[in-house]
Structure formats: C-alpha cells, structure tokens
Amino acid sequence: MALIVQKYGGTSVGSIERIKHVAEKVIKSSTRGNKLLVVLSAMAGQTDALINLSKEITQSPDPRELDVLMATGEQMSVSLFAIAVKSMGHDCCSLLGFQAAIHTDHTYGKARIRTIDSKRILRELDTNGIVAVAGFQGIDENRNITTLGRGGSDTTAVALAAALNADLCEIYTDVEGVFSADPTICSHARKIDRISYDEMLEFASLGAKVLDIRSVEFAKKYNVPIHVRSSFTEKEGTMVVAEKKEMEKVLVSGVVSDKNEARITMSRVPDRPGIAFKIFEPVFKAGIVVDMIVQNTSVEGYTDLTFTVPRADFRKTIDLIHSIAEDIGADNVLGDEDIAKVSIIGVGMRNHAGVASKMFETLAEENINISMISTSEIKISCVIEEKYTELAVRALHDAFGLGDEKAEA
C-alpha cells in the first residue's frame, strides 16, 4: 500500500463541479489500494476576493489578521472536498494547519515550515484512507495562524511528503507539466519528461510559474520525487527528481523568459571597500528582492553598478537609490522598466563549453542587444529589450533543438 501526496491548485478546485471531479480522481487512486493525502489550494479567485475585502478597510491590512482571513480560503476547499468524498460513500477527514500540526516561523504572509508533527495525520490516514490538508497555512509557536505566501500549497504538499516519507508527491495543476519553453510563445515547445531539482529550481526562479521555488528546495533537500501534471487529463506530466548521469547528455533543457523585472544603473560610483553594502543594505531593508547585480571593473577609482528588481518595486527603489547616490557621491541613476530576462537552463552545461557563445550568437543573429549577463553552473540569463522577448525565446528554442519533433514536422 503506497502513500501518495496529491496537491490540487486553485483552478483544479475552482468550482463545486471541479471539486467533485477532484474527489472522483482521488477516490480512484484510493481504490487502487493507496493511502491519499490531498493538499488543496483555495478555490480560484477566492484569495484575491479576500484580499480585496480587506483592502476595502485599509490599503495595508495588519499581517497577522490578514493571514487569519486568507486561511479561510483553504479551509473552505478542504471541507467542501471532504463533504464531496463522503457524499460519494468514502471516508475522508479534513485537517487545517493547526490540526495537521504544520509548525512555521512567525513571518506572517510568507512563513517557512519548521516541523510537521505527523501523528494526527497518520492516525486519520489509518482511519479514513483519504485525508485532505489545507495548503498554504500553518501555526507559529503561539498557535497564531500563518500563511506561506503565493504558491505555498506546493510547499505544504512537498513538506508533508517529506515528513511522512510518501512514495510520491503529485502536483496537479492546469498545465501538463514543465515545457522546454512557454507553449504560448513557442508553439512546438516540448513537455519535459524528467528534470533535475537544480534545473527545476532555475526554471522556477527564472519565471516559469509551474512550481513554487520553495517547494522544489524542500523536495531537493528531502529527495521527494515530484510529478507535475494536469488535473484535466490522464497524461503523464514531468517528473522532478534527483539528478542522474544521463541527464547531462541533454545540453539545454529549456528556455524561460521573465518580464517582471526592471533595471537600475548607478554610474560613476566611487569604488571603495563597503560601497556595495552601503548601496544595497537600505534596499534589502526595504524588503526589495534584488535579482541580478553586475559591477564593472573600476576605472580611475570609479565603477558602474547595475541591478534588477521586481517591476512592482521599481519606483520605490529608484527613490531610494537617488538618495543613496547623493550620500555616496555617485554621478547618476538610470532606470529602465522595458526589459526582459531570457534564460537557458540545463545540467548538461556543466561539462560543455560553447553553450554561452551559441546563446550570444543566436541573439546577435536576430539583432537583439544584450544589456546584462548573469551565469550559474546550469543556466545563462541575458537581459534584453522587452519587445524582443518572444523572438528571443523562439530563436533560442530552435537553436538548441528543443522542439517537439512531431510538432515541428
């Protein structure tokens, strides 16, 4: 008898009809002789509706209380799901964060899971066979409700799979798996059958929305195999697993683009020890996540510094950086919101030279200028003008031969 963790996202439980459909799917898995631990998100639209309700009161609702409000979304889906399963003649029991004993730190709105006390879950699994756990929520050490932030239900699922040593963790979503490129940009994008945790981490952090990055970190840390698949078809999706030797034969797994960043440049920064700290500390303190940072070699004691931030934080950052530039005697601050980051990812890059130059060559052939470059062991990212995003993705996808051959033919 296998223990399977299944997670269904907001679209999959977006209506009573869909909740019933998920109940049927789960019962089918259960009657094959498996124990099912089902993690659910809030019904699609519910989380936004709750946020909007709080915004009718104030633009900056208290974080603790906002989490109490948000947690009702998943509470609704698990209870409705359990009602559906039981109405179909099968046992089921819902558990909320405090009942499933999902203990987190107390960072409201983006709490991190610390421990899960699996006693109650195991007991309910033994009694019922099917247990529904509210995703996205936990409790801190004072039994305050916390939420894990957007995509948090993925993390709940993987953390539960790790804590219970589940045989498999299936993440059901509205796409069929991880693709070599966004199929809406690249019509012959190919579904990837197997991908390593590290590659998936790059996919997630570089703009692919399919899995929350913290859930992949968790899966890697505890070696939980994840199966990302669609709740609307029976097709196999993408297995996210520990890296295997044969994965390195594939040079590049996929191309990802991200239009949610903006670029800021400080020019003629006096180059002395501690200057980067002086510039970025106020930015970090303001809760702004800086992505790429590029610093040129210093010329005559001055350097240029460019970095990217989420586009939503652009104005705030520009204001902050202006006052910092004055403080440290930098020359000028430039900003650009019309940029995109295009990245290629693949564990095969580690042992192959020439991948970067092929990427640069491909973009050059399309007359696309590169304004920033950032590399890691298994990915290369280039910042380009936003309007060339789709062209760049398609050109790179073709250049590295990622397409589905059948679709291309």
Place this chain on the structure above:
Amino acid sequence: MALIVQKYGGTSVGSIERIKHVAEKVIKSSTRGNKLLVVLSAMAGQTDALINLSKEITQSPDPRELDVLMATGEQMSVSLFAIAVKSMGHDCCSLLGFQAAIHTDHTYGKARIRTIDSKRILRELDTNGIVAVAGFQGIDENRNITTLGRGGSDTTAVALAAALNADLCEIYTDVEGVFSADPTICSHARKIDRISYDEMLEFASLGAKVLDIRSVEFAKKYNVPIHVRSSFTEKEGTMVVAEKKEMEKVLVSGVVSDKNEARITMSRVPDRPGIAFKIFEPVFKAGIVVDMIVQNTSVEGYTDLTFTVPRADFRKTIDLIHSIAEDIGADNVLGDEDIAKVSIIGVGMRNHAGVASKMFETLAEENINISMISTSEIKISCVIEEKYTELAVRALHDAFGLGDEKAEA
C-alpha cells in the same frame, strides 16, 4: 478598569461599512478605560451562503466537515474587524475557537461549551486591550472544529463573560431590546427595561428571537447580567438579570407567539404503563424535538394523546406516528399544520391567581378557540388556529395593560 464582553450579530457586521462602524463603537468603549472582549457572528447571509455551497454537493453534508466550512464565516468577521480596529490606530487581536480554547463536546452542528481556558484571552486582553473572538465555534477534545448551532454566538459571549468574570455582557442586535410583544404585530409594544432570567428563558423558548435560549441558561447559571441592545442606536436596551422582589409586582411581562409548530393527535390509545415511552422513543431517536404534550384522562382504558413538533418535522413525524399507531393498536392519527402557540409570561404569576382565567376570557371574547393548554410557574401557552395569532397577541397585550402609555395616548 472594567472588562466588558460585547457581542455583535450578523446584521451588525453585515458589510465592511458596518464592521468599521462596530470597530468605532468598540474603540469608543475602550478609550473610556475598559477592556473589550468582542464576540462576532458571521456577516449576514454568509452562513446561509456556505450551507448552500455545501448543498450543491449533497443534501446531507457530513456534519464534521460542515462545521469546518461554517467556521470560516466567523473567522472572516473577526479578522476583518481586527484589521479595521488596527487601521484606526488601536491594538487588537483576533482569536478563533481553538486559540481562545473554547472546549465543547463533539456534537457537530450544536455542540455545547464545556470549559474555556482563559489564559490566552487574558494575555491578549492585557497586551491589546481589545480582543475579537469568533462566535459560534469551539473545538472538541480531539481538536476538531465544532459549531454551537444557530444563535451560538450569544452563548459564546455569555460563556466568555462567565469564564472571565466580566463586569457586563452586552448583546448588540438589530432590535432595541426585549419587547412586551412583537412590535410588528403590536404597534404599541413596550420595550422591557429589566427582565429576569426565567422570564427571558420563556421568551426565548416560546418564540422570541432576540436571544438564544442556551445563552440565557448560561447567564442564569453563572449570574451574568446581559444587556440586550441595538447596534444602530445609543439607546439603553433590556437588562436580563437575576430575579428581584419588585419584579413580581408586574403580573405579565409580555406576550409571545410562535407559528413554527404543528400538532399531532393520536386517538383511542390503549392506556397502559409504558405507552408514552413506546410512542415517543422513536420520535426522540429520530432527533425530533417534541414541545407540548397533552394526555387526556383515560376513559374505558383508552386515552387521547396530542403533541406539537417543529413544523419542518411534521411530515416525518406523521409517518413515524402512523406506524407506531398500528403497532400499539391506536385508532387514528390526526395532524394540523395551521396552528400557532400564544403565550403570556411573567414571574408575577407565581403569586397571583386568575391570570389564566383572564387569558382564557380574553381569547373567548375574540371567539378564538383554544385547542391545547400548557402551563408552567411563570407562563401560560395556548394553541390556537394560526389565522388568529395577531388578533390574540393584540388582545392579550391590551387585556394585561402591557402597552407603552405614551404610544397608546
């Protein structure tokens, strides 16, 4: 510094505007130097909306899971209320049933409060001054969510007032207090300033909707003074308190009517020991609440038995009673849904003869036939034809001089 428990019903928190209004009222009480423990119901309509959602899945949703679903209603109101109070610059903290440690038995849908561990509440009151507790919900010994049934938030408020030894328990509702009769029936009905627990119990059990009966039982048991008042005016409402000598001077406090019952008569029932048990045991087992029971003196070994049940259970009861009648050899089963129960209530009755005869006389003068009579120390109820309800209420109200003199003049 006084500790005040305030409870606001669904209409009082029926919109974001109204929640803000309640927040302002509570802050006003707080800045007068009081500690405020605020119990909230779900926003008006929310509870029904949740029930309807579950009914889209099945007509008989699992009781445990239905309680998990229902509990989201009060969770929403307390978090929104706390967001409102904090946005107005005051400290506040919401607590759910499991956090406030409101322990109940495990009768889902109509659980009874067993104990309240007030540690956390007291700590939060010390820190914040204002604490919002979700009404209507608790947890059983296995930390399952339970709900207390319709009107449960009143009970939460009174139980908290008792557990914390509060100075006052204010129940804010959409009417101005307890009236000598329903003002929609009797235009010159008078607001009662003070009423005893026992009278209030009769009011509540005989059809007045203003306070949940269990909350009055609780208040009587722990001697918690309740102030029932409107959240839309500043006027004083009705104080529900322990009986005082001077209350007995008033013969009758009010007239109440109830159209939610139906009558069933079994005729020629063989009169032998154990027959009542044989008839009513299956009815009780089916969860049907029998209200009045009248049995005539036996004639030639046979008796007639008449009783009333909630109108919603009428069909079910009739079917049950038919099969019982066959079993025990009774002659006939008659049912009538078009009845009403009209009652007069007053602690003064205890020491005054002639109240009953005045009631019967008044009804006779209006040509209203009485089909059942039931009395207690402080109330007399008569079952009459439904169509005479309003006429009977007005006639009794006048006969016992309950009207507001100013309104009458």
